[in-house]
Amino acid sequence: MPTMVFSMLAALDVEPGNRVLEIGTGTGWNAALLCHRLGDLNVVSVEVDERVAAEARTRLLAAGYHPELVVGDGARGYGEGAPYDRVVATCSVGNIPGQWVGQARPGAVLVAPWGPVYGGEAVARLTVTRAGMLNGRFVGSSAFMRLREQRRTLPPTNAFLDPRAWPAGGAESTTSLCPDDVGDWIHMFAIGVQVPDLFCRVSDVQRDLYRLWLFDTGGTSWASADHVRGAGSFRVVQSGRRRLWHELESAWCWWDAQGRPGFDRFGLTVDHRGHVVWLDEPSAPVPRRGRDARMRGEAV
Ligand SMILES: C[S@@+](CC[C@H](N)C(=O)[O-])C[C@H]1O[C@@H](n2cnc3c(N)ncnc32)[C@H](O)[C@@H]1O
Numbered sequence: 345m346p347t348m349v350f351s352m353l354a355a356l357d358v359e360p361g362n363r364v365l366e367i368g369t370g371t372g373w374n375a376a377l378l379c380h381r382l383g384d385l386n387v388v389s390v391e392v393d394e395r396v397a398a399e400a401r402t403r404l405l406a407a408g409y410h411p412e413l414v415v416g417d418g419a420r421g422y423g424e425g426a427p428y429d430r431v432v433a434t435c436s437v438g439n440i441p442g443q444w445v446g447q448a449r450p451g452a453v454l455v456a457p458w459g460p461v462y463g464g465e466a467v468a469r470l471t472v473t474r475a476g477m478l479n480g481r482f483v484g485s486s487a488f489m490r491l492r493e494q495r496r497t498l499p500p501t502n503a504f505l506d507p508r509a510w511p512a513g514g515a516e517s518t519t520s521l522c523p524d525d526v527g528d529w530i531h532m533f534a535i536g537v538q539v540p541d542l543f544c545r546v547s548d549v550q551r552d553l554y555r556l557w558l559f560d561t562g563g564t565s566w567a568s569a570d571h572v573r574g575a576g577s578f579r580v581v582q583s584g585r586r587r588l589w590h591e592l593e594s595a596w597c598w599w600d601a602q603g604r605p606g607f608d609r610f611g612l613t614v615d616h617r618g619h620v621v622w623l624d625e626p627s628a629p630v631p632r633r634g635r636d637a638r639m640r641g642e643a644v
Contacts, residue, residue, distance in 0.1 A: 355469040365420035365594035368434035372400030379409040388425040390418040390641040436488040450474040457486040462534025466607040478614040481605045504566040511597045514583035523571040537621045538595040558588040
């Protein structure tokens with residue numbers, strides 16, 4: 345997707361003489377563009393898939409480019425080529441590997457698609473500080489394949505309940521929040537950042553109906569919300585020790601109350617606290633709900 349490649353290169357903002365580490369060689373096109381701009385000796389690209397890497401090598405040679413191509417797990421970076429002035433990941437992550445930061449110079453720029461388990465993802469443009477921390481903003485939405493080691497196999501619906509037994513004694517209520525209004529990429533991002541162990545599924549899809557399921561990765565609770573096109577009230581069933589629909593609704597209401605911010609108002613800091621997503625300023629972290637908040641004794 346050329347617009348995505350070029351917007352990420354614009355965010356990377358390379359300068360003559362910069363050394364760049366790319367994670368995810370893929371076709372080799374981005375590596376070729378970087379070589380064209382910075383010279384072969386300044387570009388290292390890591391690809392985990394041997395066949396994909398071999399094809400990229402052939403293509404790059406044919407086009408007259410000779411970057412250092414490494415076949416291996418890009419989550420480890422490539423220490424032999426460090427230090428880097430720029431690091432660009434062309435696969436997405438939920439956790440930025442420490443090696444990428446450790447192999448970058450202070451002041452280096454790291455560009456990577458980042459997203460929570462629930463869904464929603466955006467490209468983060470982060471600067472490496474002297475203390476080895478990262479800080480910066482999201483610069484636009486994205487939808488990349490996940491870095492191989494960070495792909496999660498989430499439990500299937502029948503790990504929580506037999507769908508034929510639904511509503512299975514769950515607590516019933518109604519909501520005026522339409523399940524269709526929580527499913528855009530930015531909604532999913534805002535919800536997923538606040539409730540990091542939440543994930544969803546959709547079932548029973550018909551012309552004007554579907555069932556949205558919510559689960560926690562710990563397998564403790566489930567909720568369902570039935571969408572009916574044009575309705576003003578929707579049936580909700582919740583089971584387990586958490587009320588996952590209520591957690592989602594609180595997360596959506598927080599996003600709504602902030603003026604429905606887009607990706608460009610969010611930023612990310614990675615430091616001793618872990619990955620902290622903030623709104624407008626690093627001093628304004630996005631609240632955490634559910635299990636994380638409970639563990640810290642906060643209200644959900
Ligand atoms: C969207 S493609 C990259 C596009 C590429 N930059 C280009 O110019 O065509 C994502 C690539 O990341 C690779 N990938 C996934 N996990 C990886 C990992 N742990 N280390 C290195 N590459 C990985 C995939 O095999 C895939 O080729």
